[in-house]
Amino acid sequence: MKLRLLSLYPDQMNIYADRGNILFLQHRCEWRGIEFEVTRCGPGQRFDPANYDLLYMGGGQDRDQKAVARDLIETKQASMRAAKDGGVAVLAVCGGYQLLGESYELEGETIAGLGLVDLKTIREPGPRLIGPVSISVNLDGEEKVLAGFENHGGRTRLGQASPLGKVIHGHGNNGEDGFEGVREDNLIGTYLHGPLLPKNAWLADHLIATGLEHHHGERPELEPLEDSLETAAHEAALKAARKG
Amino acid sequence: MIKAKASVARMVGRLSRATGKGGGTTLPGRVLLKLDANAIDKLGARLTDGTTLISATNGKTTTASMLATVLAGAGRHPVHNRAGSNMTWGVATALTEQRGSEGLFEVDEAWLPEVADRLGPRAILLGNLFRDQLDRYGETEALADAWAGLAARRAGRTSFILNSDDPLIADIGNSSGPDTIYFGIEDEAQALTELQHAFDAKLCRNCGHELTYDRAFVGHLGHYHCESCGMRRPRPEISATGITLKGMSGLTATINSPEGSVELDLPLPGLYNLYNALGAIATARQIGVPVSESVRSLAGMKAVFGRVERIRIGEVDLSILLVKNPAGANEVIRTLSLEPAPIDLWIALNDRIADGRDVSWIWDADFEMLADRVGRVTCTGTRASEMALRLKYAGWPTDRTEVIEDPEAAIDRALAQSGEQLFALPTYTALLDLRKLLADRGDTEKYWEG
Numbered sequence: 133m134k135l136r137l138l139s140l141y142p143d144q145m146n147i148y149a150d151r152g153n154i155l156f157l158q159h160r161c162e163w164r165g166i167e168f169e170v171t172r173c174g175p176g177q178r179f180d181p182a183n184y185d186l187l188y189m190g191g192g193q194d195r196d197q198k199a200v201a202r203d204l205i206e207t208k209q210a211s212m213r214a215a216k217d218g219g220v221a222v223l224a225v226c227g228g229y230q231l232l233g234e235s236y237e238l239e240g241e242t243i244a245g246l247g248l249v250d251l252k253t254i255r256e257p258g259p260r261l262i263g264p265v266s267i268s269v270n271l272d273g274e275e276k277v278l279a280g281f282e283n284h285g286g287r288t289r290l291g292q293a294s295p296l297g298k299v300i301h302g303h304g305n306n307g308e309d310g311f312e313g314v315r316e317d318n319l320i321g322t323y324l325h326g327p328l329l330p331k332n333a334w335l336a337d338h339l340i341a342t343g344l345e346h347h348h349g350e351r352p353e354l355e356p357l358e359d360s361l362e363t364a365a366h367e368a369a370l371k372a373a374r375k376g
Numbered sequence: 377m378i379k380a381k382a383s384v385a386r387m388v389g390r391l392s393r394a395t396g397k398g399g400g401t402t403l404p405g406r407v408l409l410k411l412d413a414n415a416i417d418k419l420g421a422r423l424t425d426g427t428t429l430i431s432a433t434n435g436k437t438t439t440a441s442m443l444a445t446v447l448a449g450a451g452r453h454p455v456h457n458r459a460g461s462n463m464t465w466g467v468a469t470a471l472t473e474q475r476g477s478e479g480l481f482e483v484d485e486a487w488l489p490e491v492a493d494r495l496g497p498r499a500i501l502l503g504n505l506f507r508d509q510l511d512r513y514g515e516t517e518a519l520a521d522a523w524a525g526l527a528a529r530r531a532g533r534t535s536f537i538l539n540s541d542d543p544l545i546a547d548i549g550n551s552s553g554p555d556t557i558y559f560g561i562e563d564e565a566q567a568l569t570e571l572q573h574a575f576d577a578k579l580c581r582n583c584g585h586e587l588t589y590d591r592a593f594v595g596h597l598g599h600y601h602c603e604s605c606g607m608r609r610p611r612p613e614i615s616a617t618g619i620t621l622k623g624m625s626g627l628t629a630t631i632n633s634p635e636g637s638v639e640l641d642l643p644l645p646g647l648y649n650l651y652n653a654l655g656a657i658a659t660a661r662q663i664g665v666p667v668s669e670s671v672r673s674l675a676g677m678k679a680v681f682g683r684v685e686r687i688r689i690g691e692v693d694l695s696i697l698l699v700k701n702p703a704g705a706n707e708v709i710r711t712l713s714l715e716p717a718p719i720d721l722w723i724a725l726n727d728r729i730a731d732g733r734d735v736s737w738i739w740d741a742d743f744e745m746l747a748d749r750v751g752r753v754t755c756t757g758t759r760a761s762e763m764a765l766r767l768k769y770a771g772w773p774t775d776r777t778e779v780i781e782d783p784e785a786a787i788d789r790a791l792a793q794s795g796e797q798l799f800a801l802p803t804y805t806a807l808l809d810l811r812k813l814l815a816d817r818g819d820t821e822k823y824w825e826g
Binding site: 143144147148149151152155156159175193194195196199262263264281283325326327330331361362364365367368369372 | 507515516517518578579584586702727733734735736737738739740758759760761762764765766768769774779
């Protein structure tokens with residue numbers, strides 16, 4: 133079996149140690165004998181969605197994010213749309229999550245997003261939403277918890293799209309409606325970094341299974357791993373979120 | 377009035393220390409600033425021989441300590457926040473408790489504009505900007521913008537000493553006026569073989585195009601230019617060539633300046649400390665100490681509290697190296713990689729406010745570099761399990777890694793299991809805890825007496 137990951141803008145959108153997410157996926161595949169292939173896709177580069185099972189995009193500084201927003205629309209919009217419609221797993225974190233939506237308003241300027249999901253983000257006056265966070269999530273019929281860290285000036289509001297989860301502790305999309313992230317088909321957008329996957333091994337395995345299902349046409353039963361440290365790190369992140 | 381307020385503040389500090397409440401390195405300043413919001417301006421006016429400010433993400437305390445050593449060699453003893461307390465209250469505490477006609481302060485990156493506007497310094501040394509405590513500062517670009525604004529306000533009145541190898545810092549020279557000098561490394565042999573993961577300056581500050589690097593030395597510090605607008609790294613007036621790194625025991629280099637070339641024998645390890653030394657030497661030259669004198673003083677330098685420190689405990693030599701962000705951690709990792717294997721480690725990861733609540737940075741540091749050289753590893757602190765998890769995914773041996781949340785139990789375990797040499801890598805508050813622990817057990821003196 134083989135999982136093919138496309139890492140979008142690894143040099144621009146990596147501010148919250150996003151490579152930790154990819155490293156985590158890579159080891160968990162390799163320990164199970166699943167081949168793992170990473171392709172980097174940066175500014176000006178195009179990609180064929182048929183060649184990938186999982187797309188990853190992280191967060192960046194404002195300046196990098198603006199440049200990336202333009203480039204996404206110029207060189208990758210159609211491929212991103214086709215990937216989502218074709219069932220490719222997508223994980224977009226923080227800035228990457230914001231760019232999935234219709235637009236991002238900041239300092240009087242409106243940056244156009246990919247428009248893959250019905251959401252808008254606005255940088256409103258008021259403090260950045262910062263701190264440890266936990267949310268409850270139901271991806272495949274079972275209530276589970278994600279823990280991480282959020283740090284965003286933008287407030288995201290969902291239109292017709294469904295949230296990824298409900299805030300237990302922390303701010304979430306906008307600090308008001310109690311929702312966090314977005315989920316549609318196999319696409320997930322979230323403000324949770326830290327990085328997200330090492331603190332939530334179950335989500336990493338969910339993405340691996342979804343990606344393999346996309347590639348091989350059948351959802352595999354993943355071999356369990358020795359996860360005592362993963363579980364302890366998850367518990368510690370939950371504890372940090374509880375303490376606020 | 378300010379005299380009476382300052383003496384109240386001093387008394388609070390003495391009480392705090394007498395009752396064992398801790399270092400007392402910030403409390404008098406906090407009290408004073410409550411009593412008088414302009415206390416820094418008023419007390420600062422006494423510094424008639426001029427004030428020097430130092431800021432950077434990494435190396436503030438060490439660089440300030442180097443400059444203090446150099447100035448002491450020249451018979452000058454400035455008012456100095458030497459315990460590393462570098463927000464306004466730390467500066468105010470030093471101003472309250474020390475006498476002198478010259479000032480030397482390290483200042484937190486975000487507080488630098490305010491402190492500079494209040495003190496009107498004659499020199500400002502800016503060392504580097506790396507991603508650090510993302511929950512507090514957000515973005516390096518935003519800090520660079522604030523510093524450029526400060527430079528424009530102070531141009532013509534303040535001498536700026538800038539690191540030419542950090543494009544975020546060198547760019548400030550476009551705002552700081554003609555009284556600006558640069559320092560940097562010119563030794564191509566010290567270049568990293570590949571760019572590190574936590575790379576913080578990607579775009580030209582002038583035109584927004586991607587920067588091209590001919591070589592990088594530490595993180596994004598190196599030789600760069602912009603293919604689009606032609607922006608180039610400024611040529612440093614104070615530079616280092618012919619560098620030899622000697623692991624934990626230090627380094628040697630040739631220091632070149634308009635005064636000629638001299639050999640530096642620095643008892644502190646790593647290129648990051650060479651950058652600190654270059655900054656201190658360049659600043660000293662701007663405020664009246666010749667390069668050759670600075671180089672002589674630095675050769676006799678002791679490590680500063682916690683930044684690199686060696687303590688003998690029973691049969692074990694304990695070396696303490698602060699880690700707090702990916703760039704700093706990478707330099708510590710690089711220095712350790714020159715030590716003989718197996719390397720025994722005690723690593724303490726806390727997520728308190730002063731550490732940064734966000735611990736994601738550990739996934740950006742290149743712990744992979746030590747994977748086949750480590751011996752026994754003890755992880756401790758409030759996020760010990762995530763530290764151990766990071767090391768597992770860096771390929772470190774899980775069967776020789778232990779998680780012990782209590783720092784004292786962890787250090788006892790690490791000391792008992794270690795060979796002759798144990799390396800302690802704490803985050804900031806874990807370092808304070810470790811020092812207190814060792815002091816309480818009589819292993820070292822209390823840090824505020826140091």
